[in-house]
Amino acid sequence: RKEVEQDPGPFNVPEGATVAFNCTYSNSASQSFFWYRQDCRKEPKLLMSVYSSGNEDGRFTAQLNRASQYISLLIRDSKLSDSATYLCVVSNTGNQFYFGTGTSLTVIP
Amino acid sequence: EAGVAQSPRYKIIEKRQSVAFWCNPISGHATLYWYQQILGQGPKLLIQFQNNGVVDDSQLPKDRFSAERLKGVDSTLKIQPAKLEDSAVYLCASSGLTGRRFEAFFGQGTRLTVV
Numbered sequence: 001r002k003e004v005e006q007d008p009g010p011f012n013v014p015e016g017a018t019v020a021f022n023c024t025y026s027n028s029a030s031q032s033f034f035w036y037r038q039d040c041r042k043e044p045k046l047l048m049s050v051y052s053s054g055n056e057d058g059r060f061t062a063q064l065n066r067a068s069q070y071i072s073l074l075i076r077d078s079k080l081s082d083s084a085t086y087l088c089v090v091s092n093t094g095n096q097f098y099f100g101t102g103t104s105l106t107v108i109p
Numbered sequence: 110e111a112g113v114a115q116s117p118r119y120k121i122i123e124k125r126q127s128v129a130f131w132c133n134p135i136s137g138h139a140t141l142y143w144y145q146q147i148l149g150q151g152p153k154l155l156i157q158f159q160n161n162g163v164v165d166d167s168q169l170p171k172d173r174f175s176a177e178r179l180k181g182v183d184s185t186l187k188i189q190p191a192k193l194e195d196s197a198v199y200l201c202a203s204s205g206l207t208g209r210r211f212e213a214f215f216g217q218g219t220r221l222t223v224v
Contacts, residue, residue, distance in 0.1 A: 001149075004151075005150075008149075012122070031210075032210045032211065034212070042217070043200060043216060043217050043218050044152065044215050044217070045202075045214040046212055046213075046214075048140075049212070080217065087151055087152075089213075091211065091213075094157075094164060095140055095157075095159075095204060095211050096154065096157060096164075096166075097142070097154070097202070097204070097213045098154070099151035099152045099153075100149055100151050100153045101149075102150075102151050105171060
């Protein structure tokens with residue numbers, strides 16, 4: 001079983017739409033959770049950490065449900081510049097980072 | 110702050126040849142990772158170093174891949190001999206404490222094509 005599972009998409013949404021990505025993780029002892037963004041032919045970059053209480057950064061909201069081992073990312077008012085692959089990342093006590101396959105998002109004018 | 114440096118950016122080799130990649134992590138980061146990212150997939154951890162010791166190399170194909178971090182700073186990843194299925198982007202990352210949690214920072218990667 002994979003450490004992190006994501007729906008690969010692709011998601012094609014119009015500008016201004018709200019889109020949500022989900023992922024699940026298998027290790028209940030996982031410690032830290034993140035969403036990374038990866039643009040085409042670029043390296044992954046941290047988008048936001050995910051906290052148990054949920055957190056928001058502008059148009060982006062991340063949620064964590066430890067009981068269900070489930071992480072989500074909500075993007076409101078999508079912009080063309082949001083087009084990218086969004087990677088769900090989980091790390092454990094050994095400071096190891098496990099990546100999902102990534103969810104591809106294309107925002108259409 | 111300088112980021113993770115990797116070289117070369119691109120490499121094309123024939124199968125059965127050897128290749129080496131270099132990484133310089135963010136200053137002060139004790140943990141260094143090598144990931145392999147095949148097109149359309151997420152990064153897969155190959156090896157993790159803590160200073161100059163190996164923490165996890167369970168997914169490193171040891172018959173052909175090797176990595177070292179002799180002085181606990183720079184690292185090299187070698188493939189010998191290369192196979193067609195090794196074509197991928199090889200990402201180096203290092204992690205450091207940001208606030209109360211460790212975050213991973215990536216280099217730009219080396220795009221390897223084996224023909």
